[in-house]
Structure formats: structure tokens, C-alpha cells
Amino acid sequence: MAVEKTAPAIELINVSRRFLSPTGKSLTAIRDFTMTVERGEFVAVVGPTGCGKSTTLNLVTGLASPSAGEVRVMGAPVKGIDPRIGFVFQTDALFPWRTVIENVMAGPLFRGKPKAQAQASARDWLARVGLARFEQHYPHQLSGGMRKRVALAQTFINGPEILLMDEPFSALDVQTRVLMHEELLRLWSEAKASVVFVTHDLEEAIALADKVYVLTAGPATVKSVYTIDLPRPRIVADIRYEQRFIDYSRTIWADLKEEVETSYARAAA
């Protein structure tokens, strides 16, 4: 058990993932992918569209298994869905037929908690994301930003030690997105979870993360890793005007740009 305590939260060691396209062709989504996420670390993964960023997350959840290499969570190989993992989706994954509070209660109830306890805890989390007044609403009655808050509460209520986020805020407008960044950083600093945040938005990645992984155009592999040494707590709305932020942004973009261009040229061909 001593080993488990000190092991990184997530390790992907020389992982490849191949799959069959609907037409029966074998495709490689990621290749020789190596990444380590320390406990409590916030890692952002950026790369060109469709390069296989989401695949890395599915490997960590256990929803997909690697074709080669090894995926370890808290020092142990991944076998099935790990209860210590939380996932925030790009698309709306709330249950539309349940009220807001029933959505947030889903996790604890699935995990066999008594209803009263689940309800109390859901109330608490809804208050923390500022939706206490919307308990009895249905998801369709909320704005996109509010639905994302529900999704965050739904995920955080399970007390995940690892939080995987797949372009969670890409569907939101710019102002709402900045608010959600603040919200996420606040929740994260309280929960002390390890985060992998997949995005195609470089500024979002720099503003949030401790480390930024830049992926190559598909099949994805790690091109370079940048440590973002900006002080915390960060004010996301303001940080983008700081000189060091701009420097990071320029350096990493120079790196990412090549891959985006490769990917674009390939799509056009």
C-alpha cells in the first residue's frame, strides 16, 4: 500500500490505441503516448481537432482499453471503471427527465447511499455552484452555463480523486466560459483532485493548468510538455493580460501551430 500512496495519480506508459472504423479499416488514434499526472496536479492537453485527445481520457476511465502499453491509476493498472474518477463531458450528459437535484443525486444513489444523505449532499453541492434556487427545475429550463454547473456538481458530489474533462466548456460563450473557469479552479482547490483537462483552446489551458501537454496531429503522441509557473490562486479573467501569460501563449502556440497546420492540410487533402 505504501507504493500506492506515492504513485502518481495517472500514468500512461507507451500507450497506443487502435480501433476499427465503421468501414472496417484499422485506424490508430494515439501512438506511443506517455504522460504522468501527479496527485493534485492540473494538466491540460491541447492538440489539433480530431487528433485523439478524447481517446486518452477514455483510456483512463476504463471505457476503452489500450491496444498496447499500460495505463495506471493511483499506481494500479486500470480494470473497468474506477469509482475514484469523475468525468465532465463536452456535450450535455445530464438526464433531461430528472430535475436538477435528482441529477446531482444520481451518483450517490448509484453508489448505494441512502436517499436522505444523497439529497442533503446534493443540496450542499448545488449551493456551492450557486444553483440552490433551481433544485426543482429541469435541465431544459436552464442556460448552457447553468447546465454545466449542474454537471460539475454532479461530478464533484462523488468526491473524485481524479477529474477528467473533455472540452467541457467549448459550447459556452466567452463570458460564461471565464466564469466557469473561476468556478472550476475554486472547486478544484477545495477538492484537491488531479485533473486532466482536454481542450483545443490554448489560452484556457494556460490559464488553468500546471502543465500543458501539446499533442501532434493524429495519431496523437506527446510533442512537448510545458510547465506553467504562474502563481495561484489565479484570476482567470485578468491573467491573460500578464506578460508571462502572453510569453507562454506565444511559445506554446508556435509549437502547436505546426500541428494544427499539418492537421488542416490533411483534412483539406
Next chain:
Amino acid sequence: MTDATVNIPTAAFRPGTSDAEIEAAAAKAAAHRRHTVTFWRLGILVVFLALWEIAGRMAWIDPFFYAMPSSIAGRLYEWITEGTSEGPLWYHLYVTMEESVLGFVTGSVAGIIIGVALGRNRMAADIFSIYIKVINSIPRVVLAPIFIMILGLGLASKVALAFVMVFFVVFHNAFQGVREADRAMIANARILGASDWQLTRSVIVPSAMSWIFASLHVSFGFAIIGAIVGEFVGSRYGIGLLINIAKGSFDAAGMYAAIVIVMVVALGAEYLMTIVESRLAKWRPQPLHETQ
């Protein structure tokens, strides 16, 4: 329930009108539209019945075959007040309803269970799909004589026929609904900790529910068809029997009267179903004009 695109007179929007004036104009336009719809609906019915009656009385059509609204109404009145030649009308109606409801309930429950089970299990679906296709290709009514031979003239044979009428419709929709369940939602539930059974019960079935309900709407009508066809082929009671007897005695009014009864019952059932559905589907977004 009308998808009213209310035509507000453009004059209402001229500069200087208050919001209240515009709203009043809109309310007036909506009321006017509702009245127009009701007027034409009733008008068409009245004209149709009147033409039928006149055509019968003027002998443009032979009332012996086509009856007349007045004689149909007369027959209905007679059945209601004095009963039919085969006993009280209500008993026949009760028998047909009992057969339909039993067939409907058993057929839809079986359809939902098997549809969801096969929808969740791709292997089983691939194996059984060929048999379902084959059985589904049989026109259901040809089973009536077989059921009556096996199960007799009573309740069981009609329920069995109503069952097969309902089962396949519901099965197909339940199956399809399960297949269409959103993948992100399923992944979300699994990561939140849902077991297979919890996933089926609290994610798959609710998300298939709108598909299932669409089939329940039509399938109560199918259950009635099953019951009545069964009664045609052989029975001692039921609306189908009344139609059969009316046919045997060349009583056109009796046949149409029985059809009217079935029509009213089917519409009533449809209405009930709509109420139940809107209760269950209160989570669904309402069209804007209904929330106003």
C-alpha cells in the same frame, strides 16, 4: 395544442402602441383563430351528416346498404335503452374492452421488456432479429382462427390476438428507443457509478420512453382491432359479434352504430393516453406558445 402562428395585425406594431395593446391584439387574434378552427370543424361534420341524410332520403344512395345518420342514431338509442338482440349493449362493450385492455397491457409490457432486453444485448438481437422479422411478416389477423381453435370462443383467444397486434409495434419502438439512447449520457451514468441494471432502469428506459409512448398511442387501437376481429371469427359476446349479427341480418344501421361505438371508445383511450403521457413527460421542453 395548435401550433398557432398568431397573425397580429401589423397595425398593432406601429410606433406609439404600448406592450399591453400589442398583447391584447395578440390575444384577440388567437381567440379569433380558435373560433375559426372550431367553426370549420363543426361545420364540416354537420355538412357531411346532412348530405348523407339527404342522399339517403332522396334515394341517391341506397339506405339499405349505407343507412342514414338518423337511423344509426335511432339504432344506438334503441341499443342503449332496450339492449341488443344479444343482451345489453354495455355487456358487449365491457367484453370487448376487457379483451382489448388485457391484450394491450400484456402486449405492451412484453414488448417493452423484450425490446429493452434485446436492445441492450446486441448478440441476442442479432440472433433473434430474423425470427422476429419472420413472425412479424405474418398478417396478424390470419392468426384469429388458429387462436380460436386452440383457445376457444371465450376471452383467451381475443386477448391473444390483441396481444400479438400490440406486441410487435411496442417491441420495435422500445428496441429502437434503446438503440438511440445518447452515448454520452450512458457513459456519464456508468462513470457516476451505475451498475448495468441501474443503467437500464434509470437511463435507458426513461430515454426510450418517448419512443415507447409513440407506439402505445397507436397500439391501443390495434388491441381493439385484435379483439373485434377475434369476435368476428367466433365469439358469444362483444362489439365484433354485434357487427357480425348486423351483417347477417342486413342491418346496415346496426353495423354503423357498432362502428360509432368503437370510434368513441378508441378516441377516449387516445385522450387518456395523451393525458398520461404529458404527465410523465413534464420534463420535456414545451413549445413557447404553450408556456405563455
